[in-house]
Amino acid sequence: MPRRIAGRELLDLLGKAGRQTAILDLRSPLERSNGHIAVSAGIPYHDLEQRIATLVPNRGATVVLAGAQQVDERGAALLERLGYRDVAILDNGIDGWKSAGGRVYTGTNVRSKTLGEWIERRYSTPTVDSDTVDEWRREGADVVVIDSRPASEYVHHHIPGAYNSGGGAEIAFRTAQVVQDPGTKVVINCAGRTRGIVAAQSLINTGIPNPVYSLHNGTPAWERSGHPLAFGDGPAVPAPEQVSPQLAEWAATTLAKAGAAVVDIDDVRTGLGDDATTTYLLDVRTPQEYQLGHYSAAVSAPGGQLVQATDEYIAVRGARVVLVDTPDFVRAANTAQWLRFLHDGPLSVLAHLPGADIARPQPTAVPVPDVPRVSWDELEEWRSRGPVWIVDLRSSNGYAAGHIPGSIHARREHLDNIVADTGAGRVVLVGGSEYAAEHVAATLPGTWVLTGGIDAATDLTADDGQYAGEIVDRTGPPDFGPERDAWYADYFAWELSLLSESDGDPFFDFDAVDDR
Incomplete structure (x- = not known):
């Protein structure tokens, strides 16, 4: 039986050095983004079995659920069934935290993004605007633009001619492969602020002699300034066969x-x-x-x-x-x-030593349960003989990209009502390679799972999507267009307010860490 914990007690618990505690928010990403505890981790109840073993691998860790009371109670019962031995529920959820004096923050990855703003202020990380970079290029200046995002984001869109680094930590590792002249200007961009600032300052910290800048507000500002974007593959920064002695020494000193x-x-x-x-x-x-x-x-x-x-x-x-x-x-x-x-x-x-391995002594992954399954051919036959409700539990983006005609997109919290409304019809749950619908079916008797998930279906459409409720698993920007511009305007205003909003909060006292 999960215990209850008051907001004041949780604040005291978090203040104990060395105490290993996980604060989990089981609400949807959209609900969480409207106000959450900064030191919590978001893992929606919809995804609990899919992600809990990675996020909290030790079932003996203290786990406090701190979101909304109803979903926390259901999540606590599920966690205890999965073997977690010390589960607590925060009284009155977020309201209980606020009443005890705890702060609540909107947005996503709040501490990480506040750190990016702190880095820029603390180190005076140089920035440059899009028009200046474009002018440098037109004048033939020696300038290299390196994208700090993962390759998947780079392929979606990037600044023409920018190098694909493969990710922010790769820039310190790889930049010497494409920048040999100490006079070359190096501009680091992302799709906003944080990764550009962090990667630029990281490169500066290595002692590189070049002038290094983060691109102010990244690709949104580039596009907003009237400059075109490129799509698909582009030039990539190769990995070095070996790093320089100077860079190796920097790594050793930095780790120390x-x-x-x-x-x-x-x-x-x-x-x-x-x-x-x-x-x-x-x-x-x-x-x-x-x-x-x-x-x-x-x-x-x-x-x-x-x-x-x-x-x-x-x-x-x-x-x-x-x-x-x-x-x-x-x-x-x-x-x-x-x-x-x-x-x-x-x-x-x-x-990492090729050929060697490290495994956990006891597997932590939640095993996929054995539940009633139906093949694609059997499902087609069922549909020809009577009503069948096909419920797609994948992400809303995955559903929008291609789904079984007539299926409905839903989250776990919608299923009780869906099952109650089906009458005599069968309910078939659809998952995919990244979402095992069997976990949900195991808690919902009378449902089946499509064997092989969405990949087993031979007939998909991107049209006529049906949604059981509001889309709550998306918190990022819309695709290109006026709505995206408006979203980023609000986003940058939010991000630039983070240092003032978090001032005085001990969970954001980066100065104290820096002084150690």
């Missing part, structure tokens, strides 16, 4: 300053086997390197994204975090120098 020791495989195995602690093994290399070979216990967490969205990777405050990198540790150092401001537990680094 961050208090991140170099550990070995045996040490990590011991940590993973300790039931009293939580250890995260996060691989900060590119997703491509991870796919080619990684430790079984490691989660892909490219360094730039880990700093940009720490609360999406690390939920347990005080946990041990081990960063996996190539033996030069440049990307690990680049990550650790900023991660120490966002996570209060011990940091260490581990070299």
Whole structure:
């Protein structure tokens, strides 16, 4: 039976050094973005079994649910069924936190983005506007633009001629491959502010002699200034065969300053086997390197994204975090120098050794349950003989891109009503490679799951979408057009207010961390 915890008690708990506690918000991404506890991690009830083993790998960790009372109660019962042994519910959810004096923040990845603003202020990170960069280029100046976003975002849109770095932590690692002249101007962009600022300052910190700038407000400002964007592939910055002695020395010095020791495989195995602690093994290399070979216990967490969205990777405050990198540790150092401001537990680094492996002593993944399933051919036959409700549980973006004709998009919270309204009709749940619908079916007797998920369907459409409720799993900008411009105007106003909004909040006291 989950216990109750008052807001004041939770504030006191978070103030205890070394106490390993996860604050989870089970509301939808949209609800959470309208006001949440900054040191919480968002994991919607809809996705709980899909993500909990990665976000809270140790079932003995203290877990406090702090969102909305009704969903917290359902989530607590589910977590206890999954084997989590210390689950608490915050009395009155967010309101209970506020009544105890805790602050609430809107938006997403709030602490990470506030850190970006703090970095720019603390280090006076140089910035440059889009018109100036365009003028430099037209005048034939020696200028290189490097995109700090992951490759998937770069392909969606980028500044013409900009290099695809593969991600923010890669810039310190790779820039020497395309910048040899110390007079070359280097401009770092993202799709907003944080990743451009962090990557630019990271490159400056390596001691590069070049003038380095972050592009003010990134690609939205570039487009807003009337400059065209490019789409698809573009030039990429290659990885070095080996880093320079100077860069290797910078990595070692930076890790020492961050208090991140170099550990070995045996040490990590011991940590993973300790039931009293939580250890995260996060691989900060590119997703491509991870796919080619990684430790079984490691989660892909490219360094730039880990700093940009720490609360999406690390939920347990005080946990041990081990960063996996190539033996030069440049990307690990680049990550650790900023991660120490966002996570209060011990940091260490581990070299990825091809052929070696590290697995958790006990698998943490939630096993996919055995539930009634139906093949695509059987489903087609059912539909020819009577009413069948096909419910697509994937993301709203995935559903919009292609779904079974006549299906309805829904989230877990909609299903009780859907099942009650179906009468004698069958209910078939549809998942995909990233969403196992079986977890939901196991809690909803009388439903079936489409074997093979959406990939088994031979007939898909992007038209006539039906939604069981408001779309609540999207918090980012709309696609290109006036609505996107308006969204970014509000976003930049919000981001530029973060330092003042968080002033005096101990969870944002980056100055104190910097002084250690």
